[in-house]
Amino acid sequence: MPAVKVPRRDAEPVKRKLKKLGLYDGKRRPRREDEYVLLPVISDPRIEGLGYEVLSVELPLRPERQIYKNLESVLAERLSREELKYLRRYDVIGDIAVIQIPPELEHRIEDIVWGLRKVHPFLKVIARKGFHEGAFRIRDYSIIWGEKRLETVHKENGVRIKVDLSKAFFNPRMKGERYRLAQLIHDGERVLIPFAGVLPYALVIARYKRVKITAIELNREAYELGLENIELNGGKLKGEIEFIHGDVFEVLPELPSHDRVISPTPRGVDALALTLSKTERWLHYYDFVHEGEIERFRARILEECRKLGRDCTVRVKKVSDFKPHVFKVCADVEIKGE
Ligand SMILES: C[S@@+](CC[C@H](N)C(=O)[O-])C[C@H]1O[C@@H](n2cnc3c(N)ncnc32)[C@H](O)[C@@H]1O
Known part of the structure; x- marks a missing residue:
């Protein structure tokens, strides 16, 4: 299967670009080799035109539970098509998922919790989000599943960010x-x-x-x-x-x-x-x-x-x-x- 070989420092931006172009193969894991990273890509003639070194290598498949599934497709098992239309975007911050639940899905909270845990097995807290309030722009959250905390460490762009959603x-x-x-x-x-x-x-x-x-x-x-x-x-x-x-x-x-x-x-x-x-x-x-x-x-x-x-x-x-x-x-x- 094809992979592109890029210097380690370029791996993140190249991965983003490949994802944007729909060429990144999320089912396989990337591999580090000294100062380079091999990024898995799908077989597509556009790859050659990008100017990266393309190799044919066996990169291991991710375990099934790590393959990106979306909440909507998981919940299609339990919610009607009409109900799915009300599903809102959600965020994962560290090990906390935050989701807005409209009144139309009030009776589906347990299913939504089940779906989020299926898509993100590492979650420890699921919170329902309200609106930003006051000068400090803090949201109003209620925990609907898991540990009773809104503090976590979020990883982003190579840094760790400690947040407490109830305070900041x-x-x-x-x-x-x-x-x-x-x-x-x-x-x-x-x-x-x-x-x-x-x-x-x-x-x-x-x-x-x-x-x-x-x-x-x-x-x-x-x-x-x-x-x-x-x-x-x-x-x-x-x-x-x-x-x-x-x-x-x-x-x-x-x-x-x-x-x-x-x-x-x-x-x-x-x-x-x-x-x-x-x-x-x-x-x-x-x-x-x-x-x-x-x-x-x-x-x-x-x-x-x-x-x-x-x-x-x-x-x-x-x-x-x-x-x-x-x-x-x-x-x-x-x-x-x-
Ligand atoms: C939209 S948030 C952005 C926070 C941060 N830059 C981020 O992106 O996560 C605005 C921030 O400004 C702070 N803030 C509001 N009024 C302020 C003021 N007059 N002086 C300093 N900070 C203020 C709030 O507490 C809040 O943390």
Whole structure:
């Protein structure tokens, strides 16, 4: 069976690319060989065109329980087609699964728990998720199966992130965004991260790049988890993280400007003018915008740049859907030289 041979440091991005193209063979395990990794791929003529070394090797099949199955196909055994339509996306954070259960599936909770455990046999907790509440964006959860805790260690992009969903915000779906930013950043940059939470962005960036990061968070419990996370990943981080407990609107005005600012802005908070005023070169500003308002959002950023007398280019990228027609977006703002 075919496999592509790639240097170890490229294995993760190449695997992502192969998955995106539908060429990765998830039924077999990859294998490490010295400084290389052999990634299993399906037989497809497109592989040759990708420019990787292709080998024919016997990579072992994953045990059946590890093969990715989706919840919907597993639950098709127990739920009607009508009921399946109400099934929502869920997240796995460390050994905790969190799922939203609409009223239409209230009577199916036991089946959903059964299905999730079948798809993810390592789970220790299954929680039902409510909505984000308050300034700290903490969700309201109720545990519907397993151990009575919402604390776990989540692995992502080569770092370990201790989270406690009852105390601090964490969104595993931003994994790709964090990786994207880590790739954009250059060694030597000074990076400012307001609204830093338990430090997922800072850790992933410091894992890959030799940079100096200053992060700010107001929620005391998120701040303490963040400090633990710096310790937890200590040996692996190339960059340095300074973590400040405080209110962004009080702390930022006292700080110097930084090469790059990353603002995972909480919904409903406007920190655009403040973060832009602390940016020397690049700002990545997250916000929630209706699809019909994206151009206006872009124009607003350009107007803020103009007010500061800076020449900017702005690219707005949809990051995830939030509710019908409303997206979480990231504005990548580049400030041109003086
Ligand atoms: C959307 S969450 C993002 C957290 C983190 N960056 C992440 O992606 O997991 C926003 C964070 O900002 C924090 N926050 C809200 N208002 C703040 C303020 N005025 N100053 C500092 N942090 C604040 C919240 O506690 C929360 O952790």
